[in-house]
Amino acid sequence: MNTTRSSRLKPKHQRLVLALIALAVLVAAGLLAAYALRSQASYFYLPEQMRDDPPEIGQAVRLGGMVEEGSLRTMADGVTVAFTVTGREASAIPVRFTGILPDLFVEGSGVVAEGRLGPDGTFVADNLLAKHDENYVPRELEGMSEHQAAEMAEETTVGLQ
Amino acid sequence: MIAELGLAALWLAAALAVLQLVAGALAVRQDAASGETGIADLTRPATIVQGVFAALSFVALLYVFAITDLSVKLVADNSHSLKPMIYKLSGAWGNHEGSMLLWVTVLAASGALIAVVERRLPERMMQAVLAAQGFVALGFYAFLLLSSNPFERLPIPAQEGAGLNPLLQDIGLAFHPPTLYLGYVGLSVAFSFAVGALITRQVTPEFARAMRPWVLGAWVFLTLGITAGSYWAYYELGWGGWWFWDPVENASLMPWLAATALLHSTSVLAARDALRAWTIMLGVVAFSMSMLGTFLVRSGILTSVHAFAVDPQRGTFILFLLAIYIGGALLLFALRAGAVSEGARFSVASREGALVVNNVLLSAILAVVLLGTLYPLLTEAFDVRVSVGPPYFNPVGAIFALPMVAVMAVGPLLRWRRDGFGRIRRELALMGAVLVAALILVSLIGEVAFLPLLGLALAAMLALASVMPLRGRNLRRVPIATWGMVFGHLGLAVALFGMASESAFTKERLAALAPGEETTVGPWAVTLDQIAPAAGANWTAMEARLSARLEIGDPIVLTPQHRTFWAPPQQTAESVLATRWNGQLYAVIGNQAGATGAGPERWQVRLWWKPFVTWIWYGGVLIALGGALALIGHVQADWRRRLVRRKAAARRQEMGREQPT
The missing domain is CATH 2.40.50.140 (Nucleic acid-binding proteins)
Structure with missing residues (x-):
C-alpha cells in the first residue's frame, strides 16, 4: 500500500499537510487583501x-x-x-x-x-x-x-x- | 381567483416540504435503529408533489402578470398594461417577491427531479438528501409566505401599473436572472447531497458521481448567467466597460469560483476517491456563496442597479436563513469531518496535485473577492465610507489568477496518482516557448501594461495547452467528458485573451460634434450625419446617425439614441455596437453640448474601438459548452453503466444461478 515515494508520511499526515498548505495560502490571500484594501479603497x-x-x-x-x-x-x-x-x-x-x-x-x-x-x-x-x-x-x-x-x-x- | 389559487398552492407546497423533512429525518433515524421503513416511502412522493405545487404557484403568478391583474399589489407595483407581453412575463420575476418564488420553484422542481431519477445511492442517504432539500426549501417558503407574499391583493385595484424600470426592459435581462437562479439552486442540490453524505457518513465515489451532474449543471448556468450579465452591463449601461466589480456582479462571481473548485474536486473524488472532506467543505461553501449573494442583492445592504426592493426586514430574514443553513452545515461538518476517512493518496506531481493547487488558488481568489465586497460594510460599521473598485480587485485577483492559469495548462497533461514532470518535459518546453514568444511579440507591438501583457501571453499558452491532451489520440474515440474539459479550458484562454486585449488596446474618443463634422477612433473615421427625434412604444428619443469608415470599404451606419421613457419617467442612453471579427466599435450619444457662439449645435459623442472584446463572451459561451459536454458525457456513461448492470442481472436470472457480486 504505502510504497509510493511521497506517501511515506502516515495517512493522517498527508491530509494534515494539505490542510495546512490550503490554510497558509488562504491566510496569505487574506493578509494581502487586507493590505491592498487599506491602500486601494477609495x-x-x-x-x-x-x-x-x-x-x-x-x-x-x-x-x-x-x-x-x-x-x-x-x-x-x-x-x-x-x-x-x-x-x-x-x-x-x-x-x-x-x-x-x-x-x-x-x-x-x-x-x-x-x-x-x-x-x-x-x-x-x-x-x-x-x-x-x-x-x-x-x-x-x-x-x-x-x-x-x-x-x-x-x-x-x-x-x- | 387565480391569485388565491397560487397562494394556496404555495401553502400546500410548504406543508409538503415539512412532510418531506420529517419523513426523511425519521427514515434516517429509523433505519439506523431497525430495518423498518414505513414513513420513508413518503419522502419521494412528497418531494415530487411539492415540485408540482410550487410550479402551479409560479404559473399562477405568470398568469396574473400576463393579464395585468391590477388588483394584485405586485402587478400594480411592477407592471403596466402597455408593456409588451414578453416584458409583462419577465416582470413576474423582475422584482423581489416574484424572483423569490422563481427561486423556490426551481428548487422544488430540482428536488422532484432527484426524487424521480436518482436511484443509484443507498436509500438511507437519499432520504437524508431529500430531507436536507426539504429543509432548505422550507426556509424559503417561510420567507415568501411570512414576509413577501407575491399574491397580496390591494384593497382597491390600481388604475394603472407603476411600470417596470426601463433599464430592465431588455431581452437579455429578461432571461439573465432565471439563468443565475438555476445555477444558485443547482448548488443548493449539491449542498443537500453534501449534507446527506455527511449525515450518513458515506462520502464515496458513488456519491460524487450522483452529485456531479448537479454541480456541472449549476456551473453551466452560472457561467451563462455571468456571461450574459456582463454583456448586458456592457451594452445597456453605455459606460463602455464589461465588468465593474459591482457588489452584485461579485455576488454571482463568488458562487461561480466556489462551484469551479467544487466541480474539479468532485471529479477527483469520483475518479480517484480522494479529497473527500475537501469536496464536502466546498459543497457547503458554494451554497453559502449563493445564499450570501442572495442576501447582498435582496437586503439592499449594498446599493447597486440591481438592488430594487430595499427592505431591512427581508435582509434580516435572509441573514437568519443564511446563519441557520451555513452555521448548521459547518457544525455538522465539524462534528463529522473526523469520521470521514482519508481518501486515496497521491503525490504532488500528479493530476490530483495540480487540481489541489488550482482548488486552493480558486479559494484564494474567492477570499479576495469576498473581502473586497464586504470591506465597505465593515468600515461603515465604524462610520468610514469607502468604495472598493478595480484598483484593488484587478491586481490582487491577478496575483492568484495568473498562477492558476499556468497550473491549469500543466495539470491535464499529468497522470492520476503519481507522475513526474520529466515525462512531459517536451510539452512543457513547447508551452514555455509559446509563452516567451507571445511576451516578445506583444511587447514589440507597443506599450502594453504589465498585467494585460502577461494575460495575453498566458492566454496563448493556455490555448495551446488546452488542446494538448488530444494529441496522439483518435479524436473519434475521445470521451465526450474529455472534450468538455478541452472546450472549457480553451474557453478560458479565449476569454482571457479578450479581457487582456480589451484592457491593452482599447481606444476611446469623446468629442462634441456638429452635424457634418468628423472624428477618429482607432482605425475608424466617424462622421455625425444628423440628429433627429425618434419614438417607440413607451419612449421618445433623440437619435444620432453616425457613419463610420475604415480606410477601405463602405461606411457603416450607427444610430445611438438618447431615450426618455415616460412610465416611469427616466432617461437612458441606448448604445450601438458594430461588431467586426477583430473587435467592436461602440457608440453612445450624450447631451447637447450647447452652441459655440454663432456656430451650429453640437452633440456629445463617445466612441470606443475595442479590439477582440467579443472574445470575452465567446470564451464564456465556450466554457459553458465545455461544462455541458462534460455533463452529457458523464450522464451518458452513467446510463450505459446502469444498462450493462441491468442486462447482467437479467442474464444471471436467466441462467438461474446466484452469483455473489
Missing part, C-alpha cells in the same frame, strides 16, 4: 471634510455633495463641464469632469464624483454617480436631501426667535 469625502483635511493630491477618492445652482458650465471643447459641489458650513469644491453627464444629473441635486484632487484644488472626476432612477440612489447620497432640508430649515428660521 475614501468618501464630504465637501467640508475635503476643505478642512484634503486627501493627498492624486489619491483616488470620492466626493459627495450638492451641485450648486447656476454653477454648471460647459467648456469650449463641448465635452468638459465644470461645476461646484457644496456641503455644509459654506464649503464648496470646484469639480471638472470630461465625459457624458449621467441622465439625472441636474443642478441642485446630489452627486458623487469619483476622481482625485488636482494640485490647483480642483477635483478632477473620472466618473459621476447621480441618482440613477427613483429606486437607485448612490448610498452616499441617502440622507443628503435630509441634510439639505435641515440646512434650509436652519436658514429660514434664522432670526425668527
